[in-house]
Amino acid sequence: MADSPAHAVNAKLEINGTSVSYPIMKGSTGPDVVDIRKLFADTGAFTYDPGYKSTASCESALTYIDGDEGILLHRGYPIGQLAEHSSFMEVCYLLLNGELPKQAELEEFSYTISRHTMLHEQLATFYRGFRRDAHPMAIMCGVVGALSAFYHDSTDISDPEHRKISSHRLIAKMPTIAAMAYKYSVGQPFLYPKNDLSYTANFMRMTFGVPAEDYEVHPAVEKAMDRIFILHADHEQNASTSTVRLAGSSGANPFACIAAGIACLWGPAHGGANEAALNMLHEIGTPDRIKHYIERAKDKNDPFRLMGFGHRVYKNYDPRATVMQKTVREVFDALQVKDPVFETALQLEEIALSDDYFREKKLFPNVDFYSGIILSAIGFPTTMFTALFALARTVGWVAQWNEMISDPAQVIGRPRQLYTGPTERDYVPVEER
Ligand code: ACO
Numbered sequence: 069m070a071d072s073p074a075h076a077v078n079a080k081l082e083i084n085g086t087s088v089s090y091p092i093m094k095g096s097t098g099p100d101v102v103d104i105r106k107l108f109a110d111t112g113a114f115t116y117d118p119g120y121k122s123t124a125s126c127e128s129a130l131t132y133i134d135g136d137e138g139i140l141l142h143r144g145y146p147i148g149q150l151a152e153h154s155s156f157m158e159v160c161y162l163l164l165n166g167e168l169p170k171q172a173e174l175e176e177f178s179y180t181i182s183r184h185t186m187l188h189e190q191l192a193t194f195y196r197g198f199r200r201d202a203h204p205m206a207i208m209c210g211v212v213g214a215l216s217a218f219y220h221d222s223t224d225i226s227d228p229e230h231r232k233i234s235s236h237r238l239i240a241k242m243p244t245i246a247a248m249a250y251k252y253s254v255g256q257p258f259l260y261p262k263n264d265l266s267y268t269a270n271f272m273r274m275t276f277g278v279p280a281e282d283y284e285v286h287p288a289v290e291k292a293m294d295r296i297f298i299l300h301a302d303h304e305q306n307a308s309t310s311t312v313r314l315a316g317s318s319g320a321n322p323f324a325c326i327a328a329g330i331a332c333l334w335g336p337a338h339g340g341a342n343e344a345a346l347n348m349l350h351e352i353g354t355p356d357r358i359k360h361y362i363e364r365a366k367d368k369n370d371p372f373r374l375m376g377f378g379h380r381v382y383k384n385y386d387p388r389a390t391v392m393q394k395t396v397r398e399v400f401d402a403l404q405v406k407d408p409v410f411e412t413a414l415q416l417e418e419i420a421l422s423d424d425y426f427r428e429k430k431l432f433p434n435v436d437f438y439s440g441i442i443l444s445a446i447g448f449p450t451t452m453f454t455a456l457f458a459l460a461r462t463v464g465w466v467a468q469w470n471e472m473i474s475d476p477a478q479v480i481g482r483p484r485q486l487y488t489g490p491t492e493r494d495y496v497p498v499e500e501r
Contacts, residue, residue: 083111098132114484121380124305126313127475130163130467131304138384138432142302143167151391156297156460157181157267160239163302163467178267184240185261185270187248188218195252204249204455205334211245212238213327223321225473234322235466242459243267247274250452268294271459276447288402289446292395296442299388299435300457302464304381308333312465313472317481322469329465330458336375339436339457343450345376346409346440354408355415362416366425374420376437383430392438399442410441 078089079102088110093101101124108114117123132141140147143162150159154168157178161169169177194214198207215237216223222234248258251274259274269285272293277283303309312329316322333339352361364372379386396410417433420426443453472478 135381182263207249216323243271297460300460342436388435
């Protein structure tokens with residue numbers, strides 16, 4: 069890191085009769101961090117923090133979240149302002165480079181990305197190995213990982229130019245890969261990218277266009293999709309980003325690292341929640357059934373949770389959910405659609421937010437609560453939702469991966485453990501057991 073955080077007073081700890089003190093690191097904003105790197109060497113003890121609820125795994129200058137206040141900043145800029153005024157390409161540039169681009173820089177960057185949208189032709193045959201009903205995320209994991217077998221010329225992670233090219237390739241090729249996963253599932257031919265279209269319009273055309281007809285994306289839908297990409301671009305050290313960093317810490321190539329991130333994102337507690345949230349809303353069906361599901365969500369003996377509700381960091385309304393809810397209305401107006409599921413979602417939110425259980429536990433709608441409703445109105449099947457999340461999050465993953473590789477403090481990620489298994493014992497031959 070260029071600027072190391074200031075070290076203030078020390079934190080004191082007494083352990084096994086030994087007194088130790090460690091520096092308290094201060095970021096530009098947010099909680100202080102106790103630098104415990106020497107704890108094991110000094111005391112022979114580890115810290116225990118499953119789920120990293122109290123652990124900062126790295127230094128980062130990319131994204132900041134204040135979960136209590138419901139604030140999300142990318143390089144200092146509030147997500148609401150970016151969603152309202154910026155474009156996904158501009159946000160990509162911002163995340164990768166630290167500053168908003170000047171007009172010429174934005175044009176050059178967008179042009180560069182557009183020159184990397186095609187896949188190696190051999191990769192098209194890769195898809196045919198999958199069943200037609202394969203989940204798009206299964207295809208994404210496989211195809212993105214396989215990129216490392218095709219782009220050997222950009223996998224030297226110690227070369228900043230290689231890192232830049234592979235970052236551009238990943239951002240550029242992800243829409244092509246996701247659109248092809250969709251096309252494969254519906255049995256339609258793959259469409260090649262059309263580079264005079266915007267990043268988002270190109271993706272929409274590759275997904276919903278067919279070779280037999282011209283395809284024009286509705287401007288309001290293009291704007292909404294672009295905004296959805298912005299809302300998902302990065303989110304600090306979440307599970308998939310931490311997975312990318314951990315995979316990358318061993319020196320693995322970026323395509324393999326992003327494939328690892330995609331695998332992690334797939335889970336229903338993370339990116340898979342948008343699919344799960346819409347499935348849940350359909351299952352609830354009508355507003356009169358909401359109370360029953362609220363009761364189930366509160367019941368400790370029932371594994372059911374309100375999907376799209378709650379967040380490890382936000383203990384307030386997720387600012388992305390605010391934008392998402394507004395975008396639902398815009399898309400519905402533009403496409404002149406009405407979906408009773410939106411009404412159910414609005415009422416579910418209202419009932420949950422006035423319920424003591426959700427209030428006390430500070431459970432609010434997260435970004436996934438409304439995103440499925442828009443994506444479904446646009447025409448995406450639920451199985452594509454998480455693939456779209458992966459597409460948009462790729463820029464965050466590569467920006468975080470680049471930041472990690474450039475950080476002199478970076479070492480291979482290797483957590484320790486609290487061992488509770490048997491202590492040493494002698495092997496017993498099978499006939500004596
Ligand atoms: N419905 C009902 N109760 C919930 C919910 C929910 N959606 N979320 C949390 N709780 C309860 C838990 O049961 C727990 O109660 P307890 O203290 O009585 O045991 C308490 O709230 C705290 O929950 P944890 O699971 O400990 O919180 P954690 O920070 O580990 O989990 C998570 C956060 C995984 C997002 C959780 O809220 C959840 O499962 N939500 C539903 C899935 C979801 O929407 N995920 C998307 C996250 S955003 C993203 O990845 C883009």
